Amino acid sequence: MIALRFGVADLARTRFVISPLDHLMAGSARLGVHQGSGSRSERWWRDVRRHVPHRAVRFLEVVNASPVGVPDFMVADLDAVRRQLTDELDALLSVPQQAVEEGVAMFGNGPEVPAALARLREDGSRGLREVSDGAWALFRSCLAPDWPDIRRALEADIAVRARTAARSGIGEMLDSLHPKAVWRDEGVLECTLGELEGSFELGGRGLELRPNYFVQRSISLLAGPDRQSLLLHPIAAPTAEPAARTPAADGLAAVLGPARARVLRAIAGSACSTTELAQRLGVTPPSASAHAVALRTAGLIATRREGKQVRHTLTDVGHDLLLDNPPPLPPA
16 A cells, blocks of 8 residues: 655645546556556457557557556656647657666566567667657547547546535545545545555645546556656546547538648647648648638647748647547548
């Protein structure tokens, strides 16, 4: 049992966070490798596995390298409560080599280190880029169509727990997260995690509560002296599972028009100049520029100058619009 010790500042800084990257890892963790996943994860994976792009292989290898879990540096430590996958992947790309080596060292030394993690350690920044690119490709191809429904289930769960905290206090809310997380009145959350034993002072940084749609059987804890500790926990049973993936109309194209929907999705891949945007779309630079102006006027993209060029990126509004309107599935 791990005892998390709360002070007044820790209670004040405890918060809920929805993490797309957590869900990408939990959803793609195979049964028998990570025991916290459950039937929702298995059903989702059976539904999407034929859509998994080859670029995702490196990411999947790292996620499934060890039954112990993933290295700590794969779990973003960010201030933002409303996380975007791009924020989490940017944090992954900024992980220094020393942190990668220390994270991999937790899995052993020499030949007992899982091959995927040893390779990641050796490849440095190039390896992190390949893992990040694979995560983005997997999200766009597999998780994005289901993410609006999953996010709504997560937000509904958070709302219920927030009401519990308002009515009965934060301790009661923490006690309701899972049978393996028990609140004690002396300000301690006791987390049963296999045979692990110990005590950890949160140190005034609070606890980040991360509800996860795919985690059903247990809880997971990440605690460290140099970051906010986090607790991954299941949600209560959702009112409905995400609908089966079937070809559907493109809601984004219906609102913006097919051309500007393509432009917004092209910019979502990564920040780009007007010339690069035109190349992605196969149109002339003036045409790409006109579409970018329209999207910027609507608040869906932002444009900043870099030297003689400009760079286009999604705004939060544009990002949320894309998440709620994934590209339609191709006919089977």
